Amino acid sequence: MQIQYKTNRLRITRLQRTDLNALNQLLSDPIIRDLSGLQLPADNAQRLLALSMVTPEPYIFVLKLVGTDELIGMFGFYQCYRADFMISAHYRELGYLLGQKWWGNGYVAEAGNKLISDFFATTQYRYLCAGVMANNHRSQRVLTKLGLKQTSHPTELAASQFNDLEQYYQRDSLMMST
Template identity: 30%
Template sequence: MAQFETQHLIIRPLRPTDHDALQAMILEPQVVAYLRYRSIQTPAQFTEVFKTHFLADAKTVFGLERKSDQRLIGFYEFHDEANTGVLTYALSPSAWGHGYVAEAGQALMSYAFETLHYDQLEAHYASANPRSGRVMAKMGMQDFGEMDTFTLDNGELIHVMRYALSKKTWLGTKSA
C-alpha cells in the first residue's frame, strides 16, 4: 500500500476509522454537488460504498490527512478508463482554499504514471465550480474544453469541462 507525504498532507489508503469523517463529507450536498457520489443520500448507502469501494481499493483511492492535526480532510482517487486515470477528489469545506488538492495531485503524478502505468490523467469539473478547473491547471493539466452537459434535479444545466495531462507531457515537464 502506497503512502505519500507532502508539506501539509499525508496521502494514504483509507482506513476503517475514516468512516465517519468521510461519511460527513460525502453526505454534505455542497461537497458532492457535481461528483459521482451525489446519489449517496443515506448513511447506509455510504457504508456500502465505503466497504466496497473506498476501503477495497487501496491502490487507487487515498485519504488526505492534514499533518498539523492528523484529521482526514478529503480523498483523492483514480478511476481506470483504458490507460487513463480519471481523477475524482473532494475536501471537507473547512479545507477548501488551502491548495491541498493541487498539493496532493502533484505528489500523485509520479505514482499515477510510473506505478499505475497510465498514459494519461484526466479530470472533469462542472463549469459552475471554476475553482476546480483552476486546481487542475495548477497540477499542470491542460484545458480541453467542454465534454458533456447534464441537468441537476433542480433543473440547473451543468457543463462538464475536461482537463488532461499525458505521460509524455508530464515527462517533458518533469525533466525541464
Template identity: 30%
Template sequence: MLGELFFPVIETTRLRLKPLAIEDSACLLEIFSDPEVMRYWNTPPWVAMKEAYDFVNESKELMLRQESLVLGIYLKSTGKLVGKCMLFSYAKESKRAEIGFGLGRPYWGKGYINEAGEALIQYGFRSLGLRRIEAEIDPDNHASAKALVKLGLQQEGLLRQRWQINGVVSDSALYGRLVSDPI
C-alpha cells in the first residue's frame, strides 16, 4: 500500500500531478536548461538530454525506495508538462519532508505553484502522514518566498553561506509548515 502512495495522480482544478515518464525528458530539458529557472537552484542549468533522462530515472528510483515523491505538473487542458514538484528528504519516522518546485518560465505568475503546492502539501499531510513540510530557498528568491508564505509556510531561520554554485556563495532561508498550523 505504501509503495502506491509514492506513485499518485493528483488532480486540481487546472493541473494533473503525476510521476514523470521518460517521454517527458525533452520538456524537462527545455525547462531546466533555462538559466532564469535555475537561477536560485543549488545546481547549474542542465545542458544535455542525459541530465533529463537521469532525473526521470533517479526520481523513479527514489520513489520506489520511498525516499521522495517527484511529480510532473501537467496542464489538464493540454496535457503539457510545465514543471515539477517534489516532496523529498522524506523522513518517515520524523514525519517530515522538504517541498520543492520548478516551473517553466512561460508559466510563471499564473498561480500554478500555489495550486500544485497546496495539493502536494495536502497529499503529504493526509496520505503520507507528514507532520511537517519544510522548504529551503535562496533568500534573494523573492518569488519563491512569496509562494511559500502563500502556501502557509513560515520563515523559521537562515543558514549563512550554505551553498556555493559556480563560484557564487549564497545563504539559505528555511521555511516550515506543520499539519497543525492554521491556514
C-alpha cells in the first residue's frame, strides 16, 4: 500500500507520531472511543501511549481534510487471530473512526473505497471483516457502502474476538467494488 492517498476532500496518510496528539484529541470523546471498538484507556496520557504503540503498523491511516489538513478520523486494517490464536494470513479487521462533527458527510466511505481497493491489490489478504454494535445503524450503512455483507463471525477466527452485542460483516477480495 502507498503511504499517502488523496481524494477530492481528503488527504489519507499512514499514521505517524506527529498525528498522535490530534488523534488522541478525537478519542477524548467517550462516544467516539466507545464506538471505535478500540480498547483504549480513558486517561489522556495512557491513551496517547497506547496509540503510539500502533504507529509502526503499516495498514493504519489518518484522514485529513484537504486545504486545512485537520485530522478528522482514522481508518485501519487490523490483525485478526485464528482459533489457535495465531495471526490470520487471510483476514484483516476493518476499523475506522470519525469525529462527530464530520458524521453524515460520506468521509469514511470516500476513504474506504480508495483504501480497500488498494489493500486487496497490494496485499495477500483475501478477506476483510468488521464488527459493529447492533444499534450502530450509521456504521452498518457505511460497511454496506464499502461492499461488506452481513455474516456470522468468520469461522477461521478466534471466537473470543466476537461478542453477542455486535453484528459482523465481511468482504472477499474477489468481490466487485461498490
